Amino acid sequence: MKRMHHLKSAFGLLLFAATGCTGTKTEPVSDQTPTSEPPPSIVAGAMPSEESKAAMLAAKDALFTRLSGRLMEAMADAGPAGAIGVCSQEAVKIANEVGAEHAVQIGRTGVRLRNPNNQAPPWAAALVEQKVDTPVFAVLSDDSAAALLPIKLQAQCLMCHGPEEQIVPEVQQKLAQLYPDDRATGFNEGELRGWFWIKE
Numbered sequence: 049m050k051r052m053h054h055l056k057s058a059f060g061l062l063l064f065a066a067t068g069c070t071g072t073k074t075e076p077v078s079d080q081t082p083t084s085e086p087p088p089s090i091v092a093g094a095m096p097s098e099e100s101k102a103a104m105l106a107a108k109d110a111l112f113t114r115l116s117g118r119l120m121e122a123m124a125d126a127g128p129a130g131a132i133g134v135c136s137q138e139a140v141k142i143a144n145e146v147g148a149e150h151a152v153q154i155g156r157t158g159v160r161l162r163n164p165n166n167q168a169p170p171w172a173a174a175l176v177e178q179k180v181d182t183p184v185f186a187v188l189s190d191d192s193a194a195a196l197l198p199i200k201l202q203a204q205c206l207m208c209h210g211p212e213e214q215i216v217p218e219v220q221q222k223l224a225q226l227y228p229d230d231r232a233t234g235f236n237e238g239e240l241r242g243w244f245w246i247k248e
């Protein structure tokens with residue numbers, strides 16, 4: 049038993065090292081939580097108000113619209129390989145801006161991650177692991193409302209997230225350069241790509 053435990057923690061360490069985090073691992077939700085307290089978790093059987101649900105959906109729509117708009121603009125300006133640079137510099141910034149405007153915390157995570165910093169907050173981790181592919185609304189132990197909303201892969205995402213043989217060499221090179229641990233290729237159209245997570 050003890051041996052198993054040791055093996056397990058060694059594996060955990062390896063996994064951590066493999067994410068390529070250079071000690072700046074970000075935990076999106078915990079920055080507002082004192083470190084002495086455990087992060088908030090889902091309260092079983094509780095549902096947020098319709099108002100909260102609508103507010104979280106509105107934040108998601110705003111982030112989706114702004115990200116898609118910026119992506120299309122960058123593709124027109126710089127082509128898909130250039131757009132990757134824009135994505136990598138702006139995606140998280142845009143999420144933070146939309147979050148501030150809508151007074152929520154919001155971000156994206158994936159079934160498999162391109163940017164290891166896009167990890168789900170602790171309350172959503174189990175749902176992500178189960179690859180839940182329908183919207184989930186929840187109340188957390190800190191009384192906040194939260195939502196995890198699936199993102200399906202569309203045709204226009206394939207050039208950067210599709211099967212590797214469908215990704216042009218310039219894009220592959222740029223991805224390898226910016227995301228040496230990229231795991232977010234090999235998705236097919238209609239497949240679950242990831243989630244927006246929102247916490248009020």
Ligand code: HEC
Pocket residue numbers: 119128129131132133135136137139140156157158160161162163164166199200201202204205206207208209232241242243
């Ligand atoms: C021009 C290339 C490009 C296109 C097209 C593209 N993405 Fe991405 N995607 C990226 C990059 C680069 C990142 C990493 C951003 C970062 O560093 O936060 C990313 C990250 C993500 C993430 C966050 C999780 C992760 O793996 O880090 C999701 C979810 C996602 N993309 C979904 C989509 C969907 C859905 C589409 C189509 C509507 C799409 N992407 C189109 C390049 C692209």
